[in-house]
Amino acid sequence: MLVGARMLALGLLVVCLGILTYMIIVQGERKRKVYSIRRLAAMDACEEAVGRAVEMGRPIHYTPGTAQLTMAEAPQTIAALSILEYVARLAAKYNARIITTSQYPEVYPLCVEVVREAYLSSGKADQFREEDVVYLPQLKAAAGLMQRERVAANFMIGAFWHESLVLAEAGAAAGAINIGGVATMHQLPFMVACCDYCLIGEELFAASAYITKDPVATSTIVGQDYIKAVSLGLIVLGTLLSTVGMPQLWNLFR
Amino acid sequence: MISVEYVLFGLCAVAIWSLLYRENLAYRIAEYFYVGFTAANLLVQAWESALKIAWTPVTKGNHLWILPLILSIPFVLFFHRKTRSLYMIPIAVVVSVGTGLAMRGAIHADIVGQVGASMKSLIQPGPWDNSFNTAVLTIGSFATLSYFLFTKEVKGALSKVPRVGRLFIMAVVGAAYANTGTGRLANYSGILLNLLKTDAVYIAAGALVVIAVDILRRRAKKKP
Amino acid sequence: MARFQLRSVALTITFVLGFLMIVEYFISFKSINDLAANIRDAATVIIGLASIVGVGNITRNHLRNISRRGDNWIPSIIMLVSVWIPLVIGLLGTQNHPIYRYVFVNLFNPVGNAFFAVLGFYILSGAWRAFRVKSLDGTVMVLCAALIFLKNAPVAGYLWSGFNDIGAWIMNVFQAAGYRGIIIGVAIGSITTGLRILLGRETGYLAERRGGQE
Amino acid sequence: MSSGTAISRIDVRYLFLALLIVSAIPIMSPMGLPMVVSPLTKKSFNFIEGLPAGSVVILDAQHSTGYGPELGTQYAAVFKHLLARPLKVVLVAFGAEGPQLYAMTLEGSTISGPPIDPNRYGKKYGTDYVWLGYIPGTVTAFAAFASNSWLTKTDAAGTALEQLPIMQNCKTVKDWALVVSVSGGQFEQMIAQWYSAYKTPIIFGAPGVSAPRLYSYIDAGQLTGMLVSIGGAAEYELLLKGPALAVSLMDVLNLAQILVVVAMIAGNAIHFIGRSKEKK
Numbered sequence: 001m002l003v004g005a006r007m008l009a010l011g012l013l014v015v016c017l018g019i020l021t022y023m024i025i026v027q028g029e030r031k032r033k034v035y036s037i038r039r040l041a042a043m044d045a046c047e048e049a050v051g052r053a054v055e056m057g058r059p060i061h062y063t064p065g066t067a068q069l070t071m072a073e074a075p076q077t078i079a080a081l082s083i084l085e086y087v088a089r090l091a092a093k094y095n096a097r098i099i100t101t102s103q104y105p106e107v108y109p110l111c112v113e114v115v116r117e118a119y120l121s122s123g124k125a126d127q128f129r130e131e132d133v134v135y136l137p138q139l140k141a142a143a144g145l146m147q148r149e150r151v152a153a154n155f156m157i158g159a160f161w162h163e164s165l166v167l168a169e170a171g172a173a174a175g176a177i178n179i180g181g182v183a184t185m186h187q188l189p190f191m192v193a194c195c196d197y198c199l200i201g202e203e204l205f206a207a208s209a210y211i212t213k214d215p216v217a218t219s220t221i222v223g224q225d226y227i228k229a230v231s232l233g234l235i236v237l238g239t240l241l242s243t244v245g246m247p248q249l250w251n252l253f254r
Numbered sequence: 255m256i257s258v259e260y261v262l263f264g265l266c267a268v269a270i271w272s273l274l275y276r277e278n279l280a281y282r283i284a285e286y287f288y289v290g291f292t293a294a295n296l297l298v299q300a301w302e303s304a305l306k307i308a309w310t311p312v313t314k315g316n317h318l319w320i321l322p323l324i325l326s327i328p329f330v331l332f333f334h335r336k337t338r339s340l341y342m343i344p345i346a347v348v349v350s351v352g353t354g355l356a357m358r359g360a361i362h363a364d365i366v367g368q369v370g371a372s373m374k375s376l377i378q379p380g381p382w383d384n385s386f387n388t389a390v391l392t393i394g395s396f397a398t399l400s401y402f403l404f405t406k407e408v409k410g411a412l413s414k415v416p417r418v419g420r421l422f423i424m425a426v427v428g429a430a431y432a433n434t435g436t437g438r439l440a441n442y443s444g445i446l447l448n449l450l451k452t453d454a455v456y457i458a459a460g461a462l463v464v465i466a467v468d469i470l471r472r473r474a475k476k477k478p
Numbered sequence: 479m480a481r482f483q484l485r486s487v488a489l490t491i492t493f494v495l496g497f498l499m500i501v502e503y504f505i506s507f508k509s510i511n512d513l514a515a516n517i518r519d520a521a522t523v524i525i526g527l528a529s530i531v532g533v534g535n536i537t538r539n540h541l542r543n544i545s546r547r548g549d550n551w552i553p554s555i556i557m558l559v560s561v562w563i564p565l566v567i568g569l570l571g572t573q574n575h576p577i578y579r580y581v582f583v584n585l586f587n588p589v590g591n592a593f594f595a596v597l598g599f600y601i602l603s604g605a606w607r608a609f610r611v612k613s614l615d616g617t618v619m620v621l622c623a624a625l626i627f628l629k630n631a632p633v634a635g636y637l638w639s640g641f642n643d644i645g646a647w648i649m650n651v652f653q654a655a656g657y658r659g660i661i662i663g664v665a666i667g668s669i670t671t672g673l674r675i676l677l678g679r680e681t682g683y684l685a686e687r688r689g690g691q692e
Numbered sequence: 693m694s695s696g697t698a699i700s701r702i703d704v705r706y707l708f709l710a711l712l713i714v715s716a717i718p719i720m721s722p723m724g725l726p727m728v729v730s731p732l733t734k735k736s737f738n739f740i741e742g743l744p745a746g747s748v749v750i751l752d753a754q755h756s757t758g759y760g761p762e763l764g765t766q767y768a769a770v771f772k773h774l775l776a777r778p779l780k781v782v783l784v785a786f787g788a789e790g791p792q793l794y795a796m797t798l799e800g801s802t803i804s805g806p807p808i809d810p811n812r813y814g815k816k817y818g819t820d821y822v823w824l825g826y827i828p829g830t831v832t833a834f835a836a837f838a839s840n841s842w843l844t845k846t847d848a849a850g851t852a853l854e855q856l857p858i859m860q861n862c863k864t865v866k867d868w869a870l871v872v873s874v875s876g877g878q879f880e881q882m883i884a885q886w887y888s889a890y891k892t893p894i895i896f897g898a899p900g901v902s903a904p905r906l907y908s909y910i911d912a913g914q915l916t917g918m919l920v921s922i923g924g925a926a927e928y929e930l931l932l933k934g935p936a937l938a939v940s941l942m943d944v945l946n947l948a949q950i951l952v953v954v955a956m957i958a959g960n961a962i963h964f965i966g967r968s969k970e971k972k
Contacts, residue, residue: 003506009362010504013669016361020673037404069345070521072359074352075671082682105296105532106348106525109332109341113685131542135535137292140593144285147277148550162597165438169600170273172607173704183664185657186901189431192423193608193619200423201660202402205667208682216679222405224670231369231662232399238373239392245375253370259584266588267595274599274708279553286553288589290560291581293532298568300526308523322520326527333534339481341531342684344524346488347495349675349683351521354499357672362503364665368658387651394652398659402666422656424615428622429653430904435601435623436630436949437762437900440922442598443715443944444760445591447937448802450719583792591758598948602711603704606955610963620960624953630900631949632727632923632942639728649904 008252015230020223028219035218037210042179042197043083046211049153049177050090058152059097059132061176062087063167064111065158066103066139067184073159075205076183077107080158081114082208083181087155088118092127099132099149103139103163139163143170150174156191157181157199157207168194181207256453264454267445268461275465372396394422489678496676536561622648702962707955714951718943724935725946732910733927736895736917737773740870745778747869748862753794754787754875757803759899764793764803765925765938766897767874771797773932774821774872775813780858781821782841786833787875790826791848805937818856823848830878834885838865838892865890870916873897879906887914897924 002010027033053060064080067073084100091098100115102108112133119128136142140163146154147170154171156164157180164180164187171178172194180191181199192198199207206224209217238249269284304323311319325344331337372395378384400408401419408416449458495517502514540554548554567578611617628634629645674680717723743749751771755763774781785791793804800807815821825848827833837843841862842853853859861867871886874897886892893916898906900921909915919925922945925938 001505001507003504006362006504009358009366012365013357013361013500016666016669017673020670021677024674024677024679035405038407068352068525069348070352070355070518070525072352072356072668074349075356075668075675078349078353078675078680078683079671082680085682085685104525104528105329105530106345106528108528108535109329109338109531110345110683110685113338113341114682117685131539134539135293135532136289137296137532138289138590138593140596141285141289143596144273144277144281147273148282162594165597165600165604166593169603172603183667185661185664186430186434188660189427189429189434190604192427193431194604202663202667205664205671206404208680217674218405220670220674220679224666225403225405227666227669228399228403228663231365231666232396234369235372235392235396235399238369239376242373242375243377247375250370250373250375253366253373262584263588266585267592270589270592270596271599274596275705282550282553283556284589286557287560287585288593290536290557291564291586293529293536294561294564294568295573295582295586296526297529297533297565298573300523300529301569302573303526304523307519319520322523323527325520326524326530329528329530330534332531333538339484342484342488343491344528345684346491347517348521348525348528350492350495351499351518353492353672353675354496356668357496358500358503360665360668360672364661368662368665372658387647390651391655391658394655395658395662398656399662401659402663419656419659420615421618422652422659424619424656425622425648425653426656426660428609428619428624429626429648430657431601431604431619432623432626432630433649433904434901435605435627435952436923436945437921438595438597438601439945439948439952440762440900440941441591441760442595443719443941443948444762444764444803445595446712446715446944447719447761447941450716452802587757591760594758595760599708599711602707602948602952602955605952606704606707606959609956609959611960620956624956627949627953630921630923631946632926633725633946634950635728636726642728642730650907654904 016227019226020220023219023223023226024216027222028216032215033219034213034215035222037206037218037221040199040203040207040210042181042199042203043207043210045177045179045197046087046155047090049155049179050087050094050096052177053091053096053152054094056152059099059149060087060091060153060155061099061101061142061146061149061151061171062155063101063103063139063142063158064107065156065160065182066163067159068104069106071159073184076159079205079208080181081107081110083155083157083211084111085114085118086208086211088115089122092119092122092124095124095127097129097132099134099145099151101134101136101139101142101145103137105135105137108133108135140166142167146170146174146176151176153177153179155179155181156195157204159184160187160191162187165190165194256456260448260452260454261457263452264449264457267449267454268457272461272465275468368395394419398422485681485684488684489681493676493678496672533561533565622653711948711951714947715944718940718947722940723943724939725943727923727926727930727942729927729930730920730923732918732920733924734931736919737928737931739893739895739916740770740773740777740779743777743779743869746780746861748780748782748858748867749774750868750871751781751783752871752873752875753783753785753790753797754873754878755793755897755899756787756789756876757792757796759876761803761805761925761937761941762899762922763874763876763897764797764801765805765922765936765941766919766928767793768797768804768808768936769925769928769932769938770872770874770895770897770919772808772934773928775808775810775815776932779820779869780861781815782858782862783821783823784837785826786830786837786873786878788826788828794823802937818851819858822856822858831881831885834878834882835889838886838890840864841867865892868892870895874919877902879909883909883914895919 067077100111102111154176178195179197180195181204182191183204209221242250269280273281308319308322328340374388397415397419401416540557543554544551609620628641635642797804824844870893872895895917897919903920926942929935929939
C-alpha cells in the first residue's frame with residue numbers, strides 16, 4: 001500500500017515533522033522560550049523605509065507575490081502576509097499610506113483583512129482605506145501604479161515570476177527604496193541584484209519569527225536549523241562513504 | 255493595403271513601451287484595458303471550468319460536486335460587512351491543498367533529490383576536473399546551506415563556511431541573471447522586429463515624433 | 479463569537495485536508511488517491527470563482543472613482559468597459575465568441591507580449607544600476623553575469639572560445655552548487671511554514687487579532 | 693547594492709534609447725555576425741539525421757506565443773528538418789496555444805520566420821505528416837497519448853485516423869522513434885512519462901530560463917538533445933544551411949548582450965570615478 005520509491009522521503013518527512021512538532025509544542029508553547037535569530041538586514045530596513053515614506057509624504061507599496069494558494073508556493077505567500085501585517089502596523093503607527101496589490105483574487109481578501117486588522121489593532125481603524133488594497137490581476141501593471149503614486153518604498157515579498165524585475169526596476173525609476181524577498185529560484189537574481197535589501201530564499205520564512213519574536217515562531221526556526229544540521233550531516237556522511245567506496249547511502253537517495 | 259492587426263499591435267506595443275519614457279495617458283489606457291480584460295478572462299475561464307468540473311457531474315447525479323460551488327458563495331458575500339468573515343472557509347480548503355502539495359514536493363524533489371545529488375564520491379573517473387567539479391559542487395552546496403543557519407552562530411575554524419556560501423549565492427545571482435537575461439532580450443528583439451518590419455512601423459515612427467516633441471516642449475518650458 | 483468559531487472551523491479544515499494531501503502521496507490506495515484528486519479539482523473550482531471578489535473590487539473602486547470624478551476617472555471608465563463587456567460576452571457565449579477571440583488575439587496578447595518585452599530594457603538598466611564590484615560578493619556576481627552574457631553572445635565565443643568553456647563551467651558547476659544549497663534551504667522553510675499552517679500556529683493570513691502587541 | 697549618487701544623475705532613458713538604436717540596426721540590415729554551433733545542437737541535429745527512413749517522429753508544440761521567437765523559431769527549424777528527411781511526422785500540441793502556433797508556422801509569422809510549405813519538400817498530408825491538434829491534460833495526456841496514440845480518434849480537421857495511412861504506423865509509444873517537444877515547462881514530467889517509462893528518445897526545445905536545470909538530464913542520458921533558446925534555433929538553421937529568422941535575430945542579441953556588458957562596466961567606472969571626486 002505504501003509507495004516504495006517514496007519511502008525514504010516519507011521517513012525523512014516524519015523525522016522533520018517530529019523535530020518541528022517537538023519544538024513548537026514543548027519549547028515554544030510550554031516553555032515559552034524565545035531564541036535569538038541572526039540579523040536579517042531586510043527586516044531591519046522596514047522601519048527606515050516606512051520612515052522615509054512619511055518624510056517624503058509619499059505612499060508605500062506592498063505586494064505579497066504572485067502565487068496562487070493552491071500552488072506549492074502557497075507557504076511563501078502566507079509568510080509574506082505575516083510580513084505585510086508588520087509593515088502595515090508600521091504604516092499605521094507612523095501615519096504612512098500603504099497601497100497593497102495582489103495578483104490573485106483569493107489573496108485579495110486576505111490582504112484586505114490583514115491590513116484592516118493592522119490598523120484596527122493600532123487604534124487607527126478610521127484611517128484604513130479599503131480602496132488602497134488593490135486587486136491587480138496583472139501585477140506587472142503595478143509598474144504604472146508606482147510611478148503614478150510616486151511611491152517612496154516598494155516591498156515585494158513572496159513568490160514571484162517574471163514580474164519581479166518589472167517591479168524592482170519600476171520601483172527604482174519611481175525613486176523608491178526596494179525591499180525584496182523571494183524563494184522562487186528563478187527570480188532570486190533579479191530580486192537580489194535590483195533591490196536595496198532582500199530576503200534570500202529561506203530567510204523569507206524566518207522573517208516573521210525575526211520580527212514578532214514569538215516563542216512558537218522562533219522555536220520552529222531552531223527546529224528548522226536542526227533539520228539543516230541533519231541535511232548537512234547527511235551530505236558529509238554520504239560523500240565520505242561514497243569516496244571510500246561504500247556508495248550504499250548515496251544509492252538509497254537516488 | 256495596411257494590415258489592421260499590425261496597426262493594433264503597434265498601438266499596443268508603443269503604448270506599453272511609452273512607460274519607459276514616462277507614465278502617460280496612452281500607457282494608462284493600455285494598462286487599464288489589460289488589467290480589466292485579465293480580470294474578466296479569469297472569471298470567464300473559471301466559470302467554464304466550474305461548469306465542466308463541478309456542474310456537469312451534478313447534472314449527472316453526482317450531487318457531492320455541488321460542494322465546491324456552495325463553498326464559493328462566501329466570495330459573493332465578501333462585500334457585506336456582516337458576512338465578510340465567511341471567506342475563511344473556502345480559503346481554508348485552498349490553503350490546505352497548496353500547503354500539502356508544498357510539503358510533499360519539498361521533501362521528495364528538493365531535499366531527497368538535492369541532498370542525494372551532493373553525496374557523490376569525490377574521486378571520479380576520467381580527467382582530474384571531473385573530481386574537482388564534484389568537489390566544488392559538494393562543498394558549494396554545503397557552504398550555501400550553512401549560510402541559512404539562523405539561530406546558531408558558526409564559530410572557530412568553520413566560521414568562514416557561511417561566508418563562502420554567500421559567494422556561491424552571488425554566483426547564482428549573476429549567472430542566472432545573465433542566462434535569463436538572454437531569453438528576455440530575445441523576446442524583446444522579437445517585438446522590436448514586429449514593430450519595425452510590419453505596418454506597425456508607422457505607429458512606432460509616430461510615437462518617436464510625439465516623444466521628441468514632448469522633450470523639446472519640456473526643455474522650452476524649463477529654460478525661462 | 480461567530481468569527482472565533484469560523485476560525486476554528488477553518489483551522490480544522492486546513493488540518494484535515496492538508497494532512498490528507500501529504501499522506502495520499504505516500505500511499506497507493508485507490509479510494510484515498512481519488513478523494514485527494516477530487517479535492518484538488520474542487521479547490522481549482524473554488525480558487526477560480528474567487529475571481530468574483532476581484533471583479534467586485536475593481537467594479538466598486540472604479541465606480542466610486544468615476545462618481546467622485548477622482549484622478550483618472552476617464553481611464554476608470556475604460557477599466558469598467560474592459561471588465562464588463564468581455565465578461566458579458568464570455569459568460570453568455572463562450573471564450574470562443576468571435577469578438578472575444580478578436581480582442582484576445584489582437585489587443586490582449588500584444589499588450590501582454592509588449593509588457594513582457596519591457597523586461598529586455600530592464601535587464602539593461604538593472605545591469606547598469608545594480609552590478610557593482612564594491613565587495614567580494616559584488617565582484618563574483620558581476621563576473622558571473624558578464625561571463626554568461628558573453629557565453630550567450632555567439633560573436634564573443636567566436637572571437638575566443640574560452641568564453642564558452644568558462645561560461646559552461648559557471649553554469650554547470652559553480653552556480654549549480656549554490657543553487658542546490660538554496661533549494662534545500664527553501665524546501666526546509668516550506669516544510670516548517672507548512673506545518674505551522676496545518677497546525678494552526680501560523681494564522682497571520684486569517685488576520686488574527688494580536689491585541690496591542692507592537 | 694543601492695544606486696550610487698553619481699550614477700543616479702544619469703538618466704537611464706538614454707540607455708533605453710541606446711538599446712533601441714543598437715538593436716534596430718541589424719534588423720534593418722542584417723550583419724550575419726559569426727557564430728559557432730554548440731555540440732548540444734549538433735547532437736540533436738545528428739540524431740535526426742541518423743534516424744532510419746520511415747521512422748515516426750512526434751513533434752509537440754507545447755510553447756506559447758508569449759515566448760515569441762525564442763521558441764517559435766526552434767519549432768520551425770525542427771519542422772523543416774523533419775520534412776527534409778524521409779520521416780513520418782506526427783504533429784501534436786500538448787499546450788493550448790498549439791493550434792495557433794502550428795498555423796502561424798505554416799503561414800509564416802514574425803515569431804517563426806518565413807512560411808513552410810510541406811509540398812515543396814514533396815511531403816503529402818496524411819501519408820508523410822499529420823496534424824492531430826491540441827490534446828488537453830498535460831501530464832495525464834502525456835501518459836494517455838503514449839499508451840494510445842489514437843487518443844484523438846480524428847486529426848485536427850476531423851478526418852478519422854483510420855483513413856490516414858501515416859497513423860497505421862503510429863499506434864502506441866512503441867512505434868515512436870523520437871519525440872521532439874518545444875515547450876516552456878513540464879520537462880521533468882515528459883521525461884518521466886516517455887523516457888523513464890518507455891525509453892523513448894526525447895529532444896527538447898527549451899527557453900533560456902529552463903535550460904540550466906535540464907543539462908543534468910543530458911549527462912544522465914535521459915535526454916537525447918536540446919535546443920537552448922534562440923541561439924539553439926539559430927545554430928540549427930545554420931546546420932540546415934537555411935538561415936532564417938533566428939539567425940537574423942542573433943545579430944540583435946549579440947549586440948544587445950554586448951551592450952549589457954558594456955553598461956555593467958561603464959556603470960562601475962562612473963560610480964567609482966564619481967565617488968573619488970566626491971571624496972576630493
